[in-house]
Amino acid sequence: MSSYRGLFFEHLAQTSAFPLGLEVEKAEGVHLYTPGGSKVIDLISGISVSNLGHGHPEIINAVKEQAERNLHLMVYGEYINAPQVMLASRLSELLPGSLGSVFFVNSGSEAIEGAMKLAKRFTGRHEIVAFNNSYHGSTHGAMSVSGGHSYCSAFRPLLPGIRFLDFNDFDGIGHISENTACVFAEPVQGEAGVILPEQGFLQELRRRCYETGALLVFDEVQTGFGRTGSLFAMDKYGVEPDIAVFAKGMGGGMPLGAFISSRKIMSVLQKDPPLGHITTFGGHPVSCAAALASLEYLNKTLIFEKAVGKGSLFADLLRHKSVKEIRGEGLLLAMDLGDAGIVKDVLKIALEKGVVADWFLFNDESVRIAPPLTISEEEIEKSAGILLQSLDEVNN
Numbered sequence: 459m460s461s462y463r464g465l466f467f468e469h470l471a472q473t474s475a476f477p478l479g480l481e482v483e484k485a486e487g488v489h490l491y492t493p494g495g496s497k498v499i500d501l502i503s504g505i506s507v508s509n510l511g512h513g514h515p516e517i518i519n520a521v522k523e524q525a526e527r528n529l530h531l532m533v534y535g536e537y538i539n540a541p542q543v544m545l546a547s548r549l550s551e552l553l554p555g556s557l558g559s560v561f562f563v564n565s566g567s568e569a570i571e572g573a574m575k576l577a578k579r580f581t582g583r584h585e586i587v588a589f590n591n592s593y594h595g596s597t598h599g600a601m602s603v604s605g606g607h608s609y610c611s612a613f614r615p616l617l618p619g620i621r622f623l624d625f626n627d628f629d630g631i632g633h634i635s636e637n638t639a640c641v642f643a644e645p646v647q648g649e650a651g652v653i654l655p656e657q658g659f660l661q662e663l664r665r666r667c668y669e670t671g672a673l674l675v676f677d678e679v680q681t682g683f684g685r686t687g688s689l690f691a692m693d694k695y696g697v698e699p700d701i702a703v704f705a706k707g708m709g710g711g712m713p714l715g716a717f718i719s720s721r722k723i724m725s726v727l728q729k730d731p732p733l734g735h736i737t738t739f740g741g742h743p744v745s746c747a748a749a750l751a752s753l754e755y756l757n758k759t760l761i762f763e764k765a766v767g768k769g770s771l772f773a774d775l776l777r778h779k780s781v782k783e784i785r786g787e788g789l790l791l792a793m794d795l796g797d798a799g800i801v802k803d804v805l806k807i808a809l810e811k812g813v814v815a816d817w818f819l820f821n822d823e824s825v826r827i828a829p830p831l832t833i834s835e836e837e838i839e840k841s842a843g844i845l846l847q848s849l850d851e852v853n854n
């Protein structure tokens with residue numbers, strides 16, 4: 459039984475003093491296997507990444523085939539690279555309306571940076587509107603539009619000209635004006651602890667953006683690729699943004715992000731200056747091949763449609779006196795316990811019993827439940843049972 463625990467703490471830069479430190483030797487389906495032989499049900503999916511579970515055979519095959527053909531060839535945008543072209547074409551078919559021009563990058567944060575630059579260039583404006591408690595990433599630009607203010611304040615000064623509004627505050631929408639380049643919104647706020655849009659809120663945002671000429675940017679990094687029960691959350695809410703941002707589940711477990719807009723809007727990145735937005739590894743052929751396999755599987759099986767029923771099953775099973783609320787859409791769920799200490803204790807006990815879950819970046823009073831969409835009813839029953847037992851033990 460080899461353990462890399464000591465070397466992990468010695469040589470990997472740490473992001474907190476309390477990393478989960480779960481050692482994983484192998485992962486398959488919804489399970490993680492430790493070197494000590496434990497089998498753990500994964501209720502996190504690498505934070506909404508492994509939507510088809512770990513080691514999905516169609517994704518693995520696509521990765522192998524592409525790796526044998528070619529790895530990296532050239533910076534994004536110069537060569538005609540079949541996996542990129544096929545993926546971009548398929549995304550354009552599946553996304554609504556004019557979202558038909560895809561700029562591939564490597565991560566969610568990088569896609570947000572690209573969307574921000576695109577909106578500024580297209581509108582010639584520089585004010586940006588974003589929402590309190592939103593999370594858009596950790597690079598300087600993405601952090602500037604993230605609304606977890608105590609989290610971001612250590613890194614000030616951030617970008618100027620960002621106006622924060624409250625999510626679901628209809629009156630606040632009036633602050634979007636003819637000076638606004640774009641509005642960044644997660645259709646469902648993820649790291650805030652799964653906050654759903656109130657009826658009509660996204661539609662009202664859309665209306666105001668049309669009225670003022672501001673571009674509406676949907677950050678679907680966490681909600682995209684089936685997580686909320688439709689392929690994209692924008693389908694569920696019937697609102698088409700001017701720019702859509704994806705990453706996480708898009709790559710089927712490989713690193714990939716994209717910002718997607720119309721050809722008209724995207725065309726401003728070609729000139730004044732040319733090459734004003736470039737990335738070496740964006741749209742890596744192996745990542746695009748994995749993403750295409752994952753997308754085709756989602757599309758042919760419509761497995762994401764079952765996420766709604768699976769999410770409801772979790773919510774029904776997780777009735778307990780300590781649970782204040784279960785919020786969510788599809789398999790993006792928050793079990794609100796109203797107390798950060800209880801959340802930490804529950805997560806620790808659950809892990810000992812064979813379930814890994816998490817809290818949220820901007821909400822440590824709720825437990826994140828976002829398993830692979832492939833989780834079975836039996837696995838939901840088993841993991842909910844473990845969470846309930848853990849809640850009982852914390853209460854005793």
Ligand SMILES: Cc1ncc(COP(=O)(O)O)c(C=O)c1O
Binds near residue numbers: 505648
């Ligand atoms: C909604 C949202 N946007 C952007 C990001 C940043 O993505 P990445 O970590 O790939 O940079 C995240 C990451 O959690 C996210 O949840």
